[in-house]
Amino acid sequence: xxxxxxxxxxxxxxxxxxxxxxxxxxxxxxxxxxxxxxxxxxxxxxxxxxxxxxxxxxxxxxxxxxxxxxxxxxxxxxxxxxxxxxxxxxxxxxxxxxxxxxxxxxxxxxxxxxxxxxxxxxxxxxxxxxxxxxxxxxxxxxxxxxxxxxxxxxxxxxxxxxxxxxxxxxxxxxxxxxxxxxxxxxxxxxxxxxxxxxxxxxxxxxxxxxxxxxxxxxxxxxxxxxxxxxxxxxxxxxxxxxxxxxxxxxxxxxxxxxxxxxxxxxxxxxxxxxxxxxxxxxxxxxxxxxxxxxxxxxxxxxxxxxxxxxxxxxxxxxxxxxxxxxxxxxxxxxxxxxxxxxxxxxxxxxxxxxxxxxxxxxxxxxxxxxxxxxxxxxxxxxxxxxxxxxxxxxxxxxxxxxxxxxxxxxx
Numbered sequence: 587x588x589x590x591x592x593x594x595x596x597x598x599x600x601x602x603x604x605x606x607x608x609x610x611x612x613x614x615x616x617x618x619x620x621x622x623x624x625x626x627x628x629x630x631x632x633x634x635x636x637x638x639x640x641x642x643x644x645x646x647x648x649x650x651x652x653x654x655x656x657x658x659x660x661x662x663x664x665x666x667x668x669x670x671x672x673x674x675x676x677x678x679x680x681x682x683x684x685x686x687x688x689x690x691x692x693x694x695x696x697x698x699x700x701x702x703x704x705x706x707x708x709x710x711x712x713x714x715x716x717x718x719x720x721x722x723x724x725x726x727x728x729x730x731x732x733x734x735x736x737x738x739x740x741x742x743x744x745x746x747x748x749x750x751x752x753x754x755x756x757x758x759x760x761x762x763x764x765x766x767x768x769x770x771x772x773x774x775x776x777x778x779x780x781x782x783x784x785x786x787x788x789x790x791x792x793x794x795x796x797x798x799x800x801x802x803x804x805x806x807x808x809x810x811x812x813x814x815x816x817x818x819x820x821x822x823x824x825x826x827x828x829x830x831x832x833x834x835x836x837x838x839x840x841x842x843x844x845x846x847x848x849x850x851x852x853x854x855x856x857x858x859x860x861x862x863x864x865x866x867x868x869x870x871x872x873x874x875x876x877x878x879x880x881x882x883x884x885x886x887x888x889x890x891x892x893x894x895x896x897x898x899x900x901x902x903x904x905x906x907x908x909x910x911x912x913x914x915x916x917x918x919x920x921x922x923x924x925x926x927x928x929x930x931x932x933x934x935x936x937x938x939x940x941x942x943x944x945x946x947x948x949x950x951x952x953x954x955x956x957x958x959x960x961x962x963x964x965x966x967x968x969x970x971x972x973x974x975x976x977x978x979x980x981x982x983x984x985x986x987x988x989x990x991x992x993x994x995x996x997x
Contacts, residue, residue, distance in 0.1 A: 683709040684996040688736070694986040703739035708751065718758045722771065724789075726751035733785040733945035752789045767793045775809050777833050777846040779880045779896040781944035782914040782931050788942065792826070804836035807846075815852075815861050823854040825861050833878075843881040850874045852904075852939075862941050866951040869936045873904035891921040902937050909934035909953070916958075923965075929958040935981070948978040948986050955979060968996040 688704040710724040725748050728735035737746040754768035766775060768791070775794035778784055794811030809831040816825045833846030852872040855861055860870065880896040887893065895917045902910040912933035919926050932955035933943060940952040948954040956978030963971045972992035979985050 678714050680712045681710070682712065682997070683707070684994060686992055686994040688993075689989075689991045691989040692986065693988075695984040704736045705739070705746070706735050706737070707748075708735060710752075720756040720758075721754070722756070723753050724751035724771075725749070728787075731945075732941070733787050733950055735787050762799050763795070763797050765793070765795050770794065775811060776829070776831060776848070777807070777809070777844060777878055778898060779844075779878045780898045780914040780916065780929055780931070781947075782898045782912060782933060783876065783900055783938050784942055785944050785950065787945075804834055807831075807833050807835070809833070809848075815855075818860075823856070823860075825852070825854045827852045840884050841881065843879065845879040846877070848876045848878070850876070861939070864940045864949070864951055866935050866940045866953045868909075869902075869905045869907050871904040871906070872902055872936075872939055874900055874902045874938060876900040887919065888921060892919070894918045900933075900937055905936045907936050909936045912937035912952075923963055925960075925962040925964075927960045929960075931955065931958065946974070946988055946990070947976060948980055951980070953981040970994045970996075 684706075685708075686706040688706070690700075690702045690704055692700040692702075706727055708724060708726045710722065713721045715721060726735040727737045727746055728749055729737075729747055730749070735751065750769065752769045752771055754766050754770040756764060756766040758764040764774075766772075769789050770791070772790055772794060775796050776784075790813040792811060792813035794809065794813075797808040799806050810829060812826055812828045814824065814826050818824055828851045829848055831846055831848040833844060835844045836842065850873060855870050855872070858867060858870045877899045878897070880894060882892060882894040885891055895915075897913065897915045899913045900911070912931075914929055914931040916927060916929035931947060933947075933952050935953040937952060940950070943950050943952065947958065948956070956976065958977075959973075959975045961973045965971055970992075972990070972994060974988075974990040974992070976986070976988040978987070
């Protein structure tokens with residue numbers, strides 16, 4: 587016979603039942619509780635009927651707790667996913683930019699050698715607020731110089747300027763026609779293969795259209811637009827330029843290429859003083875025609891390699907002078923993390939406005955010719971080391987050599 591008081595023997599099943607059936611889910615029955623019930627049954631504290639009732643009740647509560655825990659876990663997971671999900675507006679906006687640090691050395695006949703440390707910073711925000719629309723805004727270091735976003739290390743740690751680099755709105759009418767207006771990025775609206783005529787930092791101001799259509803021979807494109815050069819508040823004659831371009835992209839086996847022809851019409855320029863110049867143009871008439879072409883091949887010097895040749899040509903059809911032509915030819919080869927290119931350029935005095943060509947090719951002037959060697963090495967995915975070396979001469983047979991060593995980080 588059991589030595590336990592009858593009160594304890596009578597109350598213990600009730601206490602255990604209350605504990606199991608009324609506890610909060612976090613105290614749901616586990617294996618230890620089931621073991622305890624078994625011990626009490628073996629010692630006679632519980633009848634077979636009482637033991638069975640309590641075990642079934644404990645199992646029912648355990649299943650209820652499991653369902654509750656699963657539901658709670660699901661709710662918490664959903665809340666975490668919702669909290670972790672970026673706001674909807676971030677899907678419509680893209681940030682991009684880069685920072686470049688540079689050593690630049692310059693050696694010119696009759697001029698003191700010059701050595702500079704320079705930095706360039708650019709930040710762009712590209713948004714697509716609604717279907718078919720794109721809005722872009724960019725900030726960049728530099729000054730009012732249209733051909734440079736560099737800032738030299740100078741003036742004893744002084745702060746450097748940030749300017750509006752571009753600001754545009756673009757609308758796609760359909761899959762083949764789009765338009766852009768503002769201070770615009772023109773890459774999709776003007777094909778060119780070198781910086782013979784257009785420095786890479788220039789962002790024109792005005793309006794452009796692009797048509798692109800696929801056909802059996804590849805893709806044909808047509809570009810055109812009106813870009814403002816000056817605004818004269820005291821005159822109705824505001825200088826501007828209009829252009830039209832026809833081009834074609836093709837791919838044939840391992841070859842791919844692009845060719846284009848462009849006509850430029852400069853209007854309301856009646857003297858050199860009507861637009862900004864750098865002093866090498868001797869005529870103010872600049873209507874011109876240009877041709878551009880590039881041809882690329884794969885695996886020429888090994889698997890994964892790329893090789894391409896390219897050329898630009900321009901002729902001023904309106905000047906009264908004989909110095910009316912310019913051209914650039916070159917090649918590019920890339921393999922693995924390395925890329926090398928070479929350009930030979932020759933731009934006569936009045937072939938093109940002297941405020942638009944590459945500013946590093948003998949200060950961006952016309953009436954110059956010479957060589958450019960470019961070597962890039964990709965250290966990491968978005969980090970590139972670059973070397974750019976110019977050997978140039980002008981019409982007075984004065985030479986200028988320019989060396990640029992860069993570290994460029996994109997984000």
